[in-house]
Amino acid sequence: MRRLLPLALLLSGQALAQTAFLDQREFSARNGVVRVKLMVSHARQQAAELSVRLKGPGKDRDTPGEILTDGVSIVPRQFKIPPNKARRLMITFPSNVSTRTPYFACVIYQPPVERADRNGSAGGSMLLATESCSRFWVNP
Amino acid sequence: MRILPTLIAAALAAPTPLLAATSTDIEAKGSAATFCNISSDGGPISMVLSANGDKLSGEGSYSLVSNGNAKVTLSAVNQTSPNGAGASTPSIVLADLVSNNSSSAAAASNNSGGAIRKQGAINTSITENNSAKLLSAGDYALKATATCTSL
Numbered sequence: 001m002r003r004l005l006p007l008a009l010l011l012s013g014q015a016l017a018q019t020a021f022l023d024q025r026e027f028s029a030r031n032g033v034v035r036v037k038l039m040v041s042h043a044r045q046q047a048a049e050l051s052v053r054l055k056g057p058g059k060d061r062d063t064p065g066e067i068l069t070d071g072v073s074i075v076p077r078q079f080k081i082p083p084n085k086a087r088r089l090m091i092t093f094p095s096n097v098s099t100r101t102p103y104f105a106c107v108i109y110q111p112p113v114e115r116a117d118r119n120g121s122a123g124g125s126m127l128l129a130t131e132s133c134s135r136f137w138v139n140p
Numbered sequence: 141m142r143i144l145p146t147l148i149a150a151a152l153a154a155p156t157p158l159l160a161a162t163s164t165d166i167e168a169k170g171s172a173a174t175f176c177n178i179s180s181d182g183g184p185i186s187m188v189l190s191a192n193g194d195k196l197s198g199e200g201s202y203s204l205v206s207n208g209n210a211k212v213t214l215s216a217v218n219q220t221s222p223n224g225a226g227a228s229t230p231s232i233v234l235a236d237l238v239s240n241n242s243s244s245a246a247a248a249s250n251n252s253g254g255a256i257r258k259q260g261a262i263n264t265s266i267t268e269n270n271s272a273k274l275l276s277a278g279d280y281a282l283k284a285t286a287t288c289t290s291l
Contacts, residue, residue, distance in 0.1 A: 017177035017203070017288075062211050062251060062291055104289060111183045124187035124196040124280035126232065126264040131287040132177040 018042035018050050020107045021086075022134045029095045034138055036091040040107045044083050048109055051078045054091055055104040055133065064104040064133050068093065095138050106133040174208035176290035185264055187282075193274045200262040202234050202286070209291040210256070212249040214240040215284050219266065222278025226270035230282050235260040240284065251291065 021039040028034070042048050052074050058065035072093040081087050091105060108131040180202050187198035204212065217230045217240055233239040237260060240247035264282060268275050 017179035017205070019175045019177040021173045021175055023171075023173050062289065063213060063248060064287060064289055106287070108285065109179075111180070113184065123189065124198070124266055124282070125184040126187060126198060126200075126262075126282040126284075127184045128180045128200075128202075128232070128262065129283070129285040130178050130180060131285055132175070133287055133289040134175065135289060135291050 017130055017132060018048065018107050018109050019132045020052070020105050020134045022105060022136055025134075025136045026139060027136060028139045029097075032094055032096060034093055034095045034103075036103075036105060036136060038089050038091065038105050038134070039086045040081070040089060041086045042081065042083060042109070047080050047082045049078065049080050050107050050109055052076075052089055052091070052105070052107050054093060055106055057102050061102045062135070064106065064135075068103075070094075097138050098140055100140070101138050102135050103138055104133040104135050106131050108132075172207065174290050176204075176206035176208070176210040176288040178202060178204045178212060178286050178288040180262060180286070185262060187264060187266065187280070189275065194268045195265055196275060196280055197263070197265040199264070202237075202260055202262050204237065204256060204258040204260075204288060206252065206256045206288065206290065208255075209251060209253050211251045211289045211291060212238050213287045213289070214238045214247045215287070216240070216242055216244050216246055218283040219243060220279075220281045221266075222276055222280070225276035225278060225280075226268060226272060226274065228266050228275055228280075229269045231263075231265045231267070232282065232284050233261075233263040234286065235263065238286075 019041055027036060040050060054068045054072050055064040056066055056068050074091050108129055110129045111127060181200055185198040185200040187196040189196055217232055219230045229241060231241040238247050238249040266280050
């Protein structure tokens with residue numbers, strides 16, 4: 001996967017976003033535990049603080065659901081990373097699914113909050129966090 | 141003995157059977173991981189009050205890159221308003237992609253296929269929803285998360 005990452009970074013080009021790369025999309029539990037390796041990178045101009053999280057199935061198989069935390073280990077879960085560098089991570093979580101089930105490995109960037117002095121008038125700001133998820137499947 | 145140098149020279153000059161029989165097959169293989177990402181252009185988008193005081197609005201931009209099937213979702217919008225403020229309604233629009241004005245439910249784009257590189261505007265607003273038709277003075281903030289999922 002290391003050889004493929006430069007290509008993927010090149011393809012992602014001028015986008016500033018962080019990306020979660022999975023080279024494998026099908027997993028099975030061993031001794032009741034699923035182990036997922038992924039790589040994370042971003043292309044911002046400066047080092048960025050990223051957080052990784054695991055989501056379960058949502059309203060359909062294409063939509064990420066709730067963030068899963070019970071028994072979930074993500075190493076590292078949160079880290080600062082320079083631009084265009086790849087960081088390897090490992091997600092492990094318990095699973096005893098009876099049918100092929102979608103999960104989502106996600107990396108999120110929260111932009112820093114800035115507050116402006118509005119001198120009592122009405123004013124506002126909108127903060128958009130951006131998240132990149134990759135779907136994978138866990139088989140019984 | 142005179143013939144020996146001649147035989148050696150002839151042997152060296154002759155085509156080497158090994159080289160003559162060699163052929164080389166070059167084979168290159170690769171596989172690109174599927175990915176999808178979305179970003180906005182930096183930090184918070186400032187929203188300013190309209191002339192008649194009924195609406196805050198601001199504009200930014202987003203960039204979407206995907207090399208396979210993907211879907212974008214926009215989370216429920218989290219709004220904070222000044223204490224005692226009149227009712228108002230938030231809205232976040234990622235142009236030509238997905239929009240949401242709900243504080244309780246996420247919104248999703250249609251699934252996309254193939255490679256996409258797309259840029260568009262982010263339009264964000266808070267509009268009064270009260271009998272005075274005005275936004276109360278003070279600081280307002282909207283928060284949401286745009287998620288691009290590689291399928």
